Amino acid sequence: MSELLHFAEHRLQEAALVVMAIVYVSRLYWLTRFPAGKERQAPTGLGDTNSRKGFIYSWGNVAMPWAMESSRMKPFLYGQFVLFHLGVVAAIALSFVIPYAPGLLDSSLLVTVFRVTILAALLVGVARIIRRASDVYMRKISTPDDYFSLLLLTVWFFFAFLSVPNKSDAGEWHLLTYFVLTAFFLIYVPFSKISHYLYYPFTRYYLGKSLGRRGVFPLRRMRHPEAERS
Amino acid sequence: MSNNNTRSHRAHKVIERMGKKLNRQMVGSLVACVHCGMCTDSCHYVLTNPGDPTYAPAYKADQIRKFFKRHYDWTGRVLPWWVKARSLYTDEDLEQLKDTVFGKCTNCRRCTVNCPMGVDYPTVNRMARGLLVSVGIMPEGVAVVSKDQWEIGNQMGVLKEDYLETLEWLSEELEGELEDPAAVIPIDKMDADVVYSINPREVKYDPRTISDAAKIFYSAGENWTMPSEGWDMTNFGLFSGDDDLGGAVARRLYDKVEELRGKKLVISECGHGYRSTRCEGQNWGKVDVGFEMESSVVTMLRYIKEGKIKVDKSRNTQPVTFHDSCNNARSCGMTEEPRELLSLVTTDFREMYPNRAENYCCTGGGGAMSMSEYTPRRLKSAKVKADQLAATGATVVVTSCHNCVDGLGDLIKHYKLNMQVTQLVNLVANALVVEKKLAVAVPVMPTEAAAPLAGVTILVADDEPDFVTFASTVLEDNGATVLKAYNGNEAFAIAHSGKPDLITLDISMPGKSGTEVFEELRNDPALKAIPVCIITGKPELRKLIYERAVLPPEGYIDKPASEEALLLNVRRILDHVHHRTSA
Numbered sequence A: 001m002s003e004l005l006h007f008a009e010h011r012l013q014e015a016a017l018v019v020m021a022i023v024y025v026s027r028l029y030w031l032t033r034f035p036a037g038k039e040r041q042a043p044t045g046l047g048d049t050n051s052r053k054g055f056i057y058s059w060g061n062v063a064m065p066w067a068m069e070s071s072r073m074k075p076f077l078y079g080q081f082v083l084f085h086l087g088v089v090a091a092i093a094l095s096f097v098i099p100y101a102p103g104l105l106d107s108s109l110l111v112t113v114f115r116v117t118i119l120a121a122l123l124v125g126v127a128r129i130i131r132r133a134s135d136v137y138m139r140k141i142s143t144p145d146d147y148f149s150l151l152l153l154t155v156w157f158f159f160a161f162l163s164v165p166n167k168s169d170a171g172e173w174h175l176l177t178y179f180v181l182t183a184f185f186l187i188y189v190p191f192s193k194i195s196h197y198l199y200y201p202f203t204r205y206y207l208g209k210s211l212g213r214r215g216v217f218p219l220r221r222m223r224h225p226e227a228e229r230s
Numbered sequence B: 001m002s003n004n005n006t007r008s009h010r011a012h013k014v015i016e017r018m019g020k021k022l023n024r025q026m027v028g029s030l031v032a033c034v035h036c037g038m039c040t041d042s043c044h045y046v047l048t049n050p051g052d053p054t055y056a057p058a059y060k061a062d063q064i065r066k067f068f069k070r071h072y073d074w075t076g077r078v079l080p081w082w083v084k085a086r087s088l089y090t091d092e093d094l095e096q097l098k099d100t101v102f103g104k105c106t107n108c109r110r111c112t113v114n115c116p117m118g119v120d121y122p123t124v125n126r127m128a129r130g131l132l133v134s135v136g137i138m139p140e141g142v143a144v145v146s147k148d149q150w151e152i153g154n155q156m157g158v159l160k161e162d163y164l165e166t167l168e169w170l171s172e173e174l175e176g177e178l179e180d181p182a183a184v185i186p187i188d189k190m191d192a193d194v195v196y197s198i199n200p201r202e203v204k205y206d207p208r209t210i211s212d213a214a215k216i217f218y219s220a221g222e223n224w225t226m227p228s229e230g231w232d233m234t235n236f237g238l239f240s241g242d243d244d245l246g247g248a249v250a251r252r253l254y255d256k257v258e259e260l261r262g263k264k265l266v267i268s269e270c271g272h273g274y275r276s277t278r279c280e281g282q283n284w285g286k287v288d289v290g291f292e293m294e295s296s297v298v299t300m301l302r303y304i305k306e307g308k309i310k311v312d313k314s315r316n317t318q319p320v321t322f323h324d325s326c327n328n329a330r331s332c333g334m335t336e337e338p339r340e341l342l343s344l345v346t347t348d349f350r351e352m353y354p355n356r357a358e359n360y361c362c363t364g365g366g367g368a369m370s371m372s373e374y375t376p377r378r379l380k381s382a383k384v385k386a387d388q389l390a391a392t393g394a395t396v397v398v399t400s401c402h403n404c405v406d407g408l409g410d411l412i413k414h415y416k417l418n419m420q421v422t423q424l425v426n427l428v429a430n431a432l433v434v435e436k437k438l439a440v441a442v443p444v445m446p447t448e449a450a451a452p453l454a455g456v457t458i459l460v461a462d463d464e465p466d467f468v469t470f471a472s473t474v475l476e477d478n479g480a481t482v483l484k485a486y487n488g489n490e491a492f493a494i495a496h497s498g499k500p501d502l503i504t505l506d507i508s509m510p511g512k513s514g515t516e517v518f519e520e521l522r523n524d525p526a527l528k529a530i531p532v533c534i535i536t537g538k539p540e541l542r543k544l545i546y547e548r549a550v551l552p553p554e555g556y557i558d559k560p561a562s563e564e565a566l567l568l569n570v571r572r573i574l575d576h577v578h579h580r581t582s583a
Ligand code: SF4
Pocket: B032, B033, B034, B035, B036, B037, B038, B039, B040, B057, B058, B114, B115, B116, B117, B118, B119
């Protein structure tokens, strides 16, 4: 391993992680400086739910595609969402496995799991780029940051896929690119839309807390077989 | 803040005030959108305007988000073009924002429950409305209704004497119908168990809902009252985003209940009224109240369950469906109680799909009914709801919201659906078994009751021959002499020659419009005392209420009008005028 790659796998990642942590903390501080809206009224609804149930349901929503019409009616997009985020988890995990526990990649099973997961995410990334650029609604709401973040992740998946076996027989360029991209990613994330995972628990907590108190969450609905099919 | 020199005063104020309005939840919704587009199809505006992305919830939210980012978020401050951040500069920018936040969203919250990130766009939209209102930029209807609620105390400008006279008249009717001197509408009774608050629409257009509720309270043996002031449970602050108005209106009602030492405030069937009074008012007004609050739906259900009233569901056999008001379902969790009540008072209930918190807006929510400039857009977006209604096969749609009654009524007419809109209170009252008191043999009706309009001459002015025939038959069957006019010029001429005791006047007529005829009648010394009941199939034309160059009309009826509504309103107006002249 070259010194440059070693630097990219270790010092660069650590520095990037520190920067990300500092920016995240300051972001959270900024958010909490805004006063939280208060609900003074007595709870409404049937009494079989409350704020606590509301925010737990709200947090769990992401894993309940049936709970929201938008994901229920678009299983293909929901599937893409799952694959894409599994790919993110795999690619992040890989950036720790390679420098700190490379032995794990001796397992061909684990290598296959990493490769399949990341490849699937890569394909979803391509599909998402096409959707964002071709769908009239998506185009209208997209910013340069949306395109760049998606492109960045898709390219990152590509290099993560190439880096999975952690082999440098044919050169280190793919590993080097992967780790440089990872570091850039860590620094760029807090300033971009990718930081949504920082906000996700936050927004869903407040929404769930409020709608739980109001008896709205967990949502109730009566299914109509035909309506569900159409 | 940059470019203050090139920014209009109003734009400057909007940006400055945004900082004071933002709370943590709003900021969360402003920063968390990932532009995934999952919410797009959840909006009725999108579904009815295919290919037009400016209706997409995320796009609409971005119109607010862009100036939030430019001034309050770091990336937008440093690299505005990267996240499409842009400040507001001119009044034209504000007008464009007005078009989005008032004209392209009913704040129904359907996109909220469909956003995986938990972005609550309607809350942010309401905040933006409030910012625009604070600098005087809003649809005219919003300005007028807000003014009425600030100054007169209710959003339809009902004067106290008119309100009290209507209650008195309804009380007398009730006493006569139930043949019991105790069957009255008590006003300002101290220490009542229930203080009943209503929507001013009930006084203006739908007094039957008040008398039906009174009948139910009477039958349940309730110790109840209605307040003489602070009785309006609606709150335009919810629609205009003006928290000060919202708080003041809510406090007015709370203070009155406390003054009367009422134990419970019962809120009549109105989605935005219920949400404002029960769920938001204390937050806007920053007050805590020491009494309970309940929707009249829950009250009626309780009465049946506790055996306080008896109902016979076989009296409501028409196929009915239920429309969930957005405010009740998505902001207050009231979805099951109305269905349970319906199952007790009707025999043929058909569910609408989607329903409950996934239901589509009536498309008249968020104050849309008062913004006539957006009516074509509203009616176009109502296609979704019209299809939903038609698919049920029901002939009656029930809703626990006065705003939805108007919104649904309007779209039913527009899309020519064979349906009527009603409320639970009407169905419960119709199914009500009033033991003994109503079971007494129907007495021989005195001549006046058999022909309650005997000796009365009424001019029916309407360009729809069907309506003229319908109204004439109903009125003549009740003893009235009917004069008929089919256009505005004819109406005015017949009013002169026939000197009727009452004129029912359609607003949209060929030639001279009903509005012009109305103003001419009011300005003619010989005719100005004749009471006028405005009849319209377009609720937004009720601008007559607001444009007060002349005295307002004595009553209003929505088309399609039922026989009952027509008679009830005509009798109320005549009774009212009789009281006025004999006083
Ligand atoms: S679903 Fe939520 S995150 Fe996605 S575009 Fe709509 S508001 Fe934004």
